[in-house]
Amino acid sequence: MSFKIYEINEELLDVMPQEIRDLQFKATWGNPKRGVMDLPYSKELIEEHSLCAGCPESMALRYILASLPNPEDTIIVNSTGCTSLVFPHIALHTVHSLFGNQNAVASGIKRVLEWRFPDKVKDVVVLAGDGATVDIGLDCTLQSFFRQEKITTICFDNEVYANTGGQESGLTVKGHVFKMAPKGKQWDKVPFWQIAIDSGCHYVARLTVSSPKRVETVIKKAIYVAREVGPTYVHLYTPCILEIGLNSDDGLDEMRQRDKERFAFFEYMTPQAEEVINRKKEEGLL
Amino acid sequence: MPEQKVVDADWLLLEAPRERKFITGAQAMAEAVKRANVDIAIAYPITPQSEVMHLVGDIWAQGYLKDYYRAEEEYGAMSAIAGAVRGGARAFSATSGPGLLRGIEAIASWPGHRIPAVLGVLTRVVNAPLSIQPDNVEIAYLLHCGMVVLHAENQQDVFDFTLASFVISEKVDVYIPIAVCTEGFFVTHAKGYVNMTPEDMKLPPRDPYKAPVPPTDCEIPPARIQRDAPVQKSNFMSYLIHAVWQQEVWASNRRAMKYIYKYLGGPIEVVNPDAEVFIVASGCAAAQGREAVRYAQLEGLNVGLVKVKSIRPFPEREIREVLSKAKAVIVPEHNIVGWLAKEVKASIPDNDKVIGGPRVYGGMTLPVELIMEKVYEAFGIKKEKKVVV
Numbered sequence: 001m002s003f004k005i006y007e008i009n010e011e012l013l014d015v016m017p018q019e020i021r022d023l024q025f026k027a028t029w030g031n032p033k034r035g036v037m038d039l040p041y042s043k044e045l046i047e048e049h050s051l052c053a054g055c056p057e058s059m060a061l062r063y064i065l066a067s068l069p070n071p072e073d074t075i076i077v078n079s080t081g082c083t084s085l086v087f088p089h090i091a092l093h094t095v096h097s098l099f100g101n102q103n104a105v106a107s108g109i110k111r112v113l114e115w116r117f118p119d120k121v122k123d124v125v126v127l128a129g130d131g132a133t134v135d136i137g138l139d140c141t142l143q144s145f146f147r148q149e150k151i152t153t154i155c156f157d158n159e160v161y162a163n164t165g166g167q168e169s170g171l172t173v174k175g176h177v178f179k180m181a182p183k184g185k186q187w188d189k190v191p192f193w194q195i196a197i198d199s200g201c202h203y204v205a206r207l208t209v210s211s212p213k214r215v216e217t218v219i220k221k222a223i224y225v226a227r228e229v230g231p232t233y234v235h236l237y238t239p240c241i242l243e244i245g246l247n248s249d250d251g252l253d254e255m256r257q258r259d260k261e262r263f264a265f266f267e268y269m270t271p272q273a274e275e276v277i278n279r280k281k282e283e284g285l286l
Numbered sequence: 287m288p289e290q291k292v293v294d295a296d297w298l299l300l301e302a303p304r305e306r307k308f309i310t311g312a313q314a315m316a317e318a319v320k321r322a323n324v325d326i327a328i329a330y331p332i333t334p335q336s337e338v339m340h341l342v343g344d345i346w347a348q349g350y351l352k353d354y355y356r357a358e359e360e361y362g363a364m365s366a367i368a369g370a371v372r373g374g375a376r377a378f379s380a381t382s383g384p385g386l387l388r389g390i391e392a393i394a395s396w397p398g399h400r401i402p403a404v405l406g407v408l409t410r411v412v413n414a415p416l417s418i419q420p421d422n423v424e425i426a427y428l429l430h431c432g433m434v435v436l437h438a439e440n441q442q443d444v445f446d447f448t449l450a451s452f453v454i455s456e457k458v459d460v461y462i463p464i465a466v467c468t469e470g471f472f473v474t475h476a477k478g479y480v481n482m483t484p485e486d487m488k489l490p491p492r493d494p495y496k497a498p499v500p501p502t503d504c505e506i507p508p509a510r511i512q513r514d515a516p517v518q519k520s521n522f523m524s525y526l527i528h529a530v531w532q533q534e535v536w537a538s539n540r541r542a543m544k545y546i547y548k549y550l551g552g553p554i555e556v557v558n559p560d561a562e563v564f565i566v567a568s569g570c571a572a573a574q575g576r577e578a579v580r581y582a583q584l585e586g587l588n589v590g591l592v593k594v595k596s597i598r599p600f601p602e603r604e605i606r607e608v609l610s611k612a613k614a615v616i617v618p619e620h621n622i623v624g625w626l627a628k629e630v631k632a633s634i635p636d637n638d639k640v641i642g643g644p645r646v647y648g649g650m651t652l653p654v655e656l657i658m659e660k661v662y663e664a665f666g667i668k669k670e671k672k673v674v675v
Contacts, residue, residue: 101365108369143358
């Protein structure tokens with residue numbers, strides 16, 4: 001592991017800001033059993049955040065960062081959108097390249113790290129919104145699945161282009177009125193979790209982030225399977241409360257409602273993925 | 287895995303023994319990649335580039351490279367190149383015309399992301415209407431990306447520029463990508479003599495820690511790093527960082543000039559420096575310009591050539607000096623927009639002496655006679671045109 005890069009020179013310890021010292025002493029490094037239950041007690045890898053108050057995406061980011069089994073050797077590739085606003089606040093090696101090319105960038109990084117560090121586990125995780133994953137980035141997303149790149153792709157589906165001011169996306173539900181769809185969306189929401197299965201992902205899950213523990217389990221499964229078998233895909237509902245007219249404290253209720261319908265928990269795994277997941281359960285890591 | 291000895295980069299580029307081979311431009315580019323200790327190459331088909339990446343695929347299959355694959359398309363290919371270089375690899379790709387434009391969002395982001403990759407640009411018309419011929423208008427789109435742009439005249443240049451580009455782009459005070467351009471078909475599919483360094487010697491591997499920015503590999507501080515300017519922080523930070531970053535990219539581009547002097551003998555080559563009339567040309571047009579100088583000599587006309595090897599950084603000072611006493615300047619080009627003529631006009635004070643053209647486009651050949659017409663015009667010579675029916 002590369003925990004050493006978080007270690008502060010002793011001579012400088014007393015002048016370093018508290019939040020940087022906390023990263024060394026209070027964050028959970030080198031412990032694959034870390035998880036959302038550590039949130040109240042440990043230093044989080046996200047330093048505040050720049051999203052709207054009550055944004056479910058901010059919850060998702062906190063749960064995911066708390067659940068990474070190997071944060072000291074995890075690279076996150078993100079894309080343009082609300083998620084990209086958060087990355088400068090995250091204490092990991094992250095990449096923002098362009099809008100839509102995240103899976104291609106991740107492919108390049110993962111392939112190189114595999115041969116540069118044959119004796120280490122380096123996890124590469126893609127984290128992007130619905131526009132980046134399914135509209136502008138569809139080609140790069142799917143082709144990385146076809147090529148069986150060993151990366152985990154997480155889509156934050158808020159069913160809208162939120163950061164650009166609320167335009168319809170491929171994952172908006174039919175009939176919903178957003179900008180650029182002033183008469184309501186004309187076609188169905190793209191069932192991308194199904195497309196991910198058909199495109200060769202070995203583990204696919206669809207869920208909201210209403211249950212932190214469930215998010216943790218899914219993220220860990222997705223990363224362990226990607227490490228050993230091939231591409232994995234996690235589809236998370238993170239509603240944009242601003243664009244659908246809800247208050248700051250309504251996000252959780254909105255997700256709980258959708259838990260019962262179009263975001264009902266769904267999980268798929270190939271036999272190879274199941275073997276990895278069962279083994280990790282036996283090892284007490286899931 | 288073929289046995290190749292790692293040798294000093296300066297020695298390999300400047301002093302190593304050379305063997306003469308009669309090969310195509312595509313072969314010359316692949317042979318340079320073979321000697322450059324490249325880790326990964328990412329390919330996508332487009333004529334006339336494909337030949338280069340087929341050959342690079344072959345040398346990967348022979349064990350010279352660690353990784354190679356056919357990408358989704360050029361945007362994905364160039365994005366994955368950026369990923370691979372961030373991860374610490376030495377990377378290569380090549381493309382042509384429409385493929386270059388499809389990839390250009392990613393390519394234009396390389397300098398800002400400090401991605402020292404080498405890109406072969408084997409020119410082809412930019413559609414529409416559809417054609418595959420070697421018009422070089424696409425180079426105009428590369429000029430403002432921040433990357434170093436070299437333009438090769440022939441197969442020898444392709445080999446030398448490509449091999450040197452891996453060294454120059456990874457210099458800590460440069461650290462931006464380099465495009466090695468040449469005309470498709472005219473150079474890529476035609477054979478010429480190339481003096482090549484020994485096949486069993488290669489450049490030292492890339493050291494990703496000898497860099498102005500850290501690789502994205504979780505092995506080096508700072509731990510909290512989005513390596514690129516974090517423009518998401520705030521609008522104020524965004525203006526400031528982006529402005530400073532662009533200044534740095536263009537300063538890096540200018541700093542590449544000293545290495546172009548060191549490894550490529552300078553950004554220009556001058557034939558007959560005391561000429562009255564100069565032809566300024568790059569790429570294939572320089573080869574035709576060279577021939578026009580010979581024609582002119584036979585007719586007793588004092589014509590010289592300035593071959594421009596480096597389009598970015600553009601050798602303004604050097605060109606201004608050479609052209610200071612010229613009576614007229616002729617700029618033949620393989621494109622309709624005349625991007626080189628514009629660069630030359632912007633570099634000299636008395637630019638009304640620049641005769642833009644002749645220009646051929648759509649991928650046509652550039653007959654020396656067309657350049658000679660401009661030479662006669664410059665000398666005020668009236669020639670009767672022979673019309674053969």
